[in-house]
């Protein structure tokens with residue numbers, strides 16, 4: 001249904017059922033909910049029956065990865081980090097690498113774009129999900145934003161920026177040593193293009209910001225809203241495009257350059273809270289992403305998206321099946337309202 005405050009945002013869902021005779025001979029109907037994403041328009045399916053399926057690898061938090069103690073072979077561990085990792089171009093830094101607290105930032109040896117960097121949290125080689133310090137994340141975010149500020153100063157057209165994280169190989173991480181990836185380019189990613197267009201159209205049509213309006217609806221309805229960490233507001237995504245998808249919105253802030261040190265600290269606190277929630281449901285792999293378009297005309301507010309990925313453990317199946325890849329409809333098993341209920345205690349909210 002349309003949002004009462006913002007009718008142009010539609011929170012639509014439909015219920016369907018699959019009917020068949022189950023192995024015991026009973027006629028059954030298995031419900032499936034199909035939600036339409038208010039921003040992207042894409043479908044998201046919630047296949048409730050699969051929540052009862054015995055899935056491998058989630059009875060308990062999986063053990064540490066096999067290379068969790070192989071610090072001498074890790075290019076991100078000290079002392080070899082200074083000889084095994086590249087240094088920044090002199091146009092960006094005269095020191096080769098950037099330091100903020102214990103965070104160390106250097107170029108990505110295997111870049112995905114024109115400005116592609118890695119920001120370590122600290123010298124800890126393996127950190128279990130939910131066990132990192134808030135300050136280590138705050139330092140790494142601040143280091144990333146300082147790097148992006150230098151990129152923008154050096155190349156004002158490289159406005160399409162992203163800070164991402166792949167925690168453990170099941171989420172795409174190639175090294176277990178925790179780190180963020182930072183990217184900036186003159187060319188936009190698909191999500192940059194789509195979100196910027198939507199945010200600007202929305203603002204042009206009614207004068208409101210897209211993500212603030214989405215947030216207002218979610219706070220009013222209160223079904224998926226989780227809580228705050230300082231300036232950031234957290235909620236389970238209405239139409240999830242991955243498992244246990246949670247959004248953090250920093251209202252009315254469009255640019256990384258407007259984010260204060262306190263805001264980065266607040267973001268770090270929320271990210272660790274979500275990691276603690278994921279840990280509580282025995283998940284050890286996740287992705288994080290925060291995009292910005294650094295142009296004065298952008299109406300795209302900052303939003304971090306955090307999702308669970310398949311556990312990194314032997315014989316765990318991928319969370320992306322032929323259904324997601326070939327039909328383009330994400331299928332999850334838990335209603336976002338349930339996700340929010342489970343996550344709230346990690347934000348100090350009692351139901």
Ligand SMILES: [Zn+2]
Pocket residue numbers: 071074075076077124125126177
């Ligand atoms: Zn390491």
